[in-house]
Amino acid sequence: xxxxxxxxxxxxxxxxxxxxxxxxxxxxxxxxxxxxxxxxxxxxxxxxxxxxxxxxxxxxxxxxxxxxxxxxxxxxxxxxxxxxxxxxxxxxxxxxxxxxxxxxxxxxxxxxxxxxxxxxxxxxxxxxxxxxxxxxxxxxxxxxxxxx
Numbered sequence: 001x002x003x004x005x006x007x008x009x010x011x012x013x014x015x016x017x018x019x020x021x022x023x024x025x026x027x028x029x030x031x032x033x034x035x036x037x038x039x040x041x042x043x044x045x046x047x048x049x050x051x052x053x054x055x056x057x058x059x060x061x062x063x064x065x066x067x068x069x070x071x072x073x074x075x076x077x078x079x080x081x082x083x084x085x086x087x088x089x090x091x092x093x094x095x096x097x098x099x100x101x102x103x104x105x106x107x108x109x110x111x112x113x114x115x116x117x118x119x120x121x122x123x124x125x126x127x128x129x130x131x132x133x134x135x136x137x138x139x140x141x142x143x144x145x146x147x148x
Contacts, residue, residue, distance in 0.1 A: 005016065019049050019053045019057075020053070020056070020057050020061050023056060024047050024049065024057070025061055025062065027046070027047055028043055028054060028057050028058065028062065029062055031043050032058065032062070033045075034065060040054050040055060040058075075145075
């Protein structure tokens with residue numbers, strides 16, 4: 001700075017480039033309005049901005065929240081078969097009032113739905129309710145009732 005002032009020039013202040021331009025905001029809005037939006041990293045690479053800038057644009061400028069499908073554990077076919085056979089055995093043991101010999105906790109029937117699906121990601125605007133979000137219906141891989 002002192003060299004600039006010695007030459008009778010105006011001091012230059014480096015200012016950060018404004019990232020949330022209207023074109024970038026429009027592009028990110030179009031990305032998150034799709035049914036299965038790309039990842040934040042991919043959006044940042046396509047717009048040539050940082051990942052944090054994409055998060056700030058989604059949160060502060062567009063006023064949307066990232067909602068994710070809850071992760072569930074993966075059930076393999078062998079585990080499904082074991083649960084099915086063991087649940088039936090336990091049912092036979094508990095019938096005819098022989099359940100008094102057993103101490104059990106929370107037995108219930110569970111329907112195994114598609115637990116091997118990809119996690120769905122969708123964005124919700126602040127003025128929308130989460131129930132209004134369109135969810136993807138997928139076929140059940142093994143809709144079998146088991147007792148756990």
